[in-house]
Amino acid sequence: MPTPLDTPAATAADMPPHALWRGDRVHKRVYTDPAIFELEMDRVFGQAWLYVGHESQVPRTGDYFTTRLGREPVVMLRHSDGEVHVLYNRCPHKGAKIVPDGSGSAGKFLRCLYHGWTFKCDGSLLSVPLRSGYEDTSLDLKDPQNGVRRLARVATYRGFVFASMAAEGPSLPDFLGGVATSLDNFCDRAPEGEVEVAGGVQRVIQRNNWKIFFENLHDTVHAVATHESSWRAAKEEYASMPEGTPKPFEIVIVDGNGEPLEFWEKLELKGYDGGHGYMEGIFTPPQDPVSLAYVAALEASQGATRADEILRVNRHNTIVYPSCSPHTSFQQIRVIRPLAVDRTLVEIFTFRLKGAPDSTFQRALKYTNVVNSPSSNVMPDDLEAYNRVQEGLGSDGGDWVSLQRAAGRDQSLPGGCSSNGNSEMPMRNMFRAWAGYMAPKGQA
Ligand code: FES
Numbered sequence: 001m002p003t004p005l006d007t008p009a010a011t012a013a014d015m016p017p018h019a020l021w022r023g024d025r026v027h028k029r030v031y032t033d034p035a036i037f038e039l040e041m042d043r044v045f046g047q048a049w050l051y052v053g054h055e056s057q058v059p060r061t062g063d064y065f066t067t068r069l070g071r072e073p074v075v076m077l078r079h080s081d082g083e084v085h086v087l088y089n090r091c092p093h094k095g096a097k098i099v100p101d102g103s104g105s106a107g108k109f110l111r112c113l114y115h116g117w118t119f120k121c122d123g124s125l126l127s128v129p130l131r132s133g134y135e136d137t138s139l140d141l142k143d144p145q146n147g148v149r150r151l152a153r154v155a156t157y158r159g160f161v162f163a164s165m166a167a168e169g170p171s172l173p174d175f176l177g178g179v180a181t182s183l184d185n186f187c188d189r190a191p192e193g194e195v196e197v198a199g200g201v202q203r204v205i206q207r208n209n210w211k212i213f214f215e216n217l218h219d220t221v222h223a224v225a226t227h228e229s230s231w232r233a234a235k236e237e238y239a240s241m242p243e244g245t246p247k248p249f250e251i252v253i254v255d256g257n258g259e260p261l262e263f264w265e266k267l268e269l270k271g272y273d274g275g276h277g278y279m280e281g282i283f284t285p286p287q288d289p290v291s292l293a294y295v296a297a298l299e300a301s302q303g304a305t306r307a308d309e310i311l312r313v314n315r316h317n318t319i320v321y322p323s324c325s326p327h328t329s330f331q332q333i334r335v336i337r338p339l340a341v342d343r344t345l346v347e348i349f350t351f352r353l354k355g356a357p358d359s360t361f362q363r364a365l366k367y368t369n370v371v372n373s374p375s376s377n378v379m380p381d382d383l384e385a386y387n388r389v390q391e392g393l394g395s396d397g398g399d400w401v402s403l404q405r406a407a408g409r410d411q412s413l414p415g416g417c418s419s420n421g422n423s424e425m426p427m428r429n430m431f432r433a434w435a436g437y438m439a440p441k442g443q444a
């Protein structure tokens with residue numbers, strides 16, 4: 001029977017999501033059609049809470065950090081009352097970006113480089129050259145609406161700043177649901193209970209749709225095939241070391257991808273409402289001096305029982321859909337910024353655990369560099385796979401993408417579901433959320 005997709009006249013805007021997503025399969029247009037991408041910018045990114053950055057990136061009054069939410073350039077900055085604000089990076093006069101892309105200090109107030117309008121760091125208008133020229137005109141400079149526009153909603157969860165372009169919707173804790181525990185554990189692992197961004201940012205522009213990256217975060221079945229060159233090299237390197245050599249950290253985190261499918265099958269995957277989820281941890285840090293010094297610092301601060309409780313929460317990638325993926329045990333957040341239907345920017349931030357030895361931070365950086373940075377031995381394998389998917393989907397070789405593995409076997413849990421490690425449940429769970437966002441109002 002023909003579907004609306006078979007009708008060339010169908011436009012993305014009136015296409016019902018069930019025409020594109022059928023529970024256990026999805027139409028290729030969700031990855032390749034620029035009209036669908038534009039609709040996602042409005043309906044997914046225009047509604048969800050999106051990760052902006054961490055409070056530690058703007059420690060002092062006037063400090064700013066720019067990023068992009070959906071297609072909107074925004075700036076996160078610290079106001080003189082200590083509060084962190086998120087504003088559209090757009091001057092109300094003629095539209096210039098108020099601050100240049102990147103991060104830095106604006107001083108006590110923001111001053112637009114074009115005609116010198118100035119604003120407080122909460123966006124409110126402070127002064128305008130030739131103010132008298134606006135008297136008795138249609139522009140009321142006393143109207144707070146004429147400052148730099150704020151995002152509709154901004155909220156912080158343990159220092160992680162999120163914003164939403166929608167005035168209405170669930171609170172941030174309700175939105176995060178079951179994955180709030182990953183952000184908790186991210187911070188609880190710090191002896192002082194707080195984290196801070198350190199070590200700059202690494203950026204990768206991927207030649208693929210943003211959803212392909214998200215899907216891979218919990219795709220355990222790809223590891224042994226896609227990463228064969230790196231896990232095999234790591235195993236060979238270790239085999240060449242003298243017998244009894246403790247396995248170096250770099251090898252632990254690379255050769256793990258060579259585990260057989262039975263290993264991944266036993267891991268638990270959790271999927272929560274909103275498309276979020278996490279995968280049980282796959283690495284056990286080696287019992288080397290770096291790990292032992294860290295555990296000692298955590299125990300000194302929290303006591304042995306609480307430290308043990310914190311460290312037992314061992315998770316691999318967490319998905320906070322649709323904007324970021326924290327890795328709690330090696331302190332990094334990957335931020336996903338869709339640029340076009342086939343271009344995605346991923347920014348990788350590494351964090352320092354306050355109160356932990358510096359070697360713990362160096363280890364987190366090592367994890368980022370070895371596994372996820374642009375120069376990693378592992379990430380290029382994934383990038384090649386993502387690009388092949390993007391290019392293959394652009395062909396006439398088929399219309400549907402399979403999400404069928406272990407469909408119908410998900411176990412329900414409060415606010416979501418769980419499955420074994422080789423299930424495609426996380427992909428189905430993300431598309432459930434996607435379809436809810438994409439449905440025309442009243443049809444979710
Ligand atoms: S564009 Fe900003 S002051 Fe004119």
Ligand SMILES: [Fe+2]
Nearest residue numbers: 222223226382
């Ligand atoms: Fe991978």
